[in-house]
Amino acid sequence: xxxxxxxxxxxxxxxxxxxxxxxxxxxxxxxxxxxxxxxxxxxxxxxxxxxxxxxxxxxxxxxxxxxxxxxxxxxxxxxxxxxxxxxxxxxxxxxxxxxxxxxxxxxxxxxxxxxxxxxxxxxxxxxxxxxxxxxxxxxxxxxxxxxxxxxxxxxxxxxxxxxxxxxxxxxxxxxxxxxxxxxxxxxx
Numbered sequence: 001x002x003x004x005x006x007x008x009x010x011x012x013x014x015x016x017x018x019x020x021x022x023x024x025x026x027x028x029x030x031x032x033x034x035x036x037x038x039x040x041x042x043x044x045x046x047x048x049x050x051x052x053x054x055x056x057x058x059x060x061x062x063x064x065x066x067x068x069x070x071x072x073x074x075x076x077x078x079x080x081x082x083x084x085x086x087x088x089x090x091x092x093x094x095x096x097x098x099x100x101x102x103x104x105x106x107x108x109x110x111x112x113x114x115x116x117x118x119x120x121x122x123x124x125x126x127x128x129x130x131x132x133x134x135x136x137x138x139x140x141x142x143x144x145x146x147x148x149x150x151x152x153x154x155x156x157x158x159x160x161x162x163x164x165x166x167x168x169x170x171x172x173x174x175x176x177x178x179x180x181x182x183x184x185x186x187x188x
Contacts, residue, residue, distance in 0.1 A: 017046070017048055017052060017056075018056070020046040020047060020048065021042060021043075021046045021048065021053060021056075021063070022066075022067050022070060022071075023046070024042045024043075024045035024046035025042055025063065025064065025067045025110075026067065026071075026103045026106050026107065027045060028041060028042060028045060029106040029107075029109060029110050030103065030105075030106040033109070033113075034064075034109060034110055034113030034114075035113065038060070039053050039054065039060050039063070042060075042063070061114065061123075064110055064114060065114060065127055065128055067107070067110065068107055068110050068111050068114065068128050069127075069128055069131055071098075071103070071107045078091065078135050078136070078138055078139045079091050079094070079139070080139075080142060082146075083143075083146075083148070084139075084140070084143035084146075084148045084150055084188070085184065085188060087139050087142075087143065088139075088156070088160065088184045088187070088188070089180070089181060089184050091139065091160075092160050092161075092164070092180045092183060092184055093177065093180055095160075095161060095164060096164055096175040096180055099164065099165065099168045099175075100168060100174075100175055104168070105168060105169075108165060108168055108169065109169070111128055112165075112169065114128060115129075132157075133153045133154070133157070136153040136156050136157070137153045140152075140153060140156070151187055151188075155187060156187065159183060159186060159187040160180075160183045160184060160187060163183055164180070164183070
């Protein structure tokens with residue numbers, strides 16, 4: 001089956017294998033931490049051949065990046081509420097639910113680990129940040145198009161996402177709605 005045929009069958013075998021592999025990666029990160037498993041471990045956990053993983057993703061780092069991006073994109077889509085304040089509050093609440101949910105800390109640890117694991121890992125982390133920044137920028141551009149003043153995408157990262165990530169990574173105080181709204185208020 002070629003790529004075009006696979007693209008027409010989003011619920012087919014390819015999608016099932018992808019989902020099994022992604023779940024295996026998330027489980028292994030939760031159990032062992034980043035860097036403590038191989039493609040063979042992922043394949044065994046997912047019930048697929050190593051060659052299937054290499055054929056589809058090429059390397060462990062590429063697979064890990066795909067898992068992190070897929071999870072971030074699926075769980076934290078960019079909202080469009082009609083106002084920047086509403087978009088940022090909705091987005092921040094989505095991210096908070098994502099990173100504190102059952103697999104959230106594993107995905108967050110993966111994103112951090114990718115940034116510090118050699119050249120391939122650095123590239124994977126850069127790709128992850130670039131995609132998230134691109135998505136944030138689309139939300140900010142919509143606000144500007146509506147005539148609203150909007151911060152820079154890096155300001156959103158620095159003032160909303162980073163504090164939430166730090167709290168989760170270091171097991172600090174919970175991410176309450178009041179705390180999240182306060183982050184947005186201080187940024188705006």
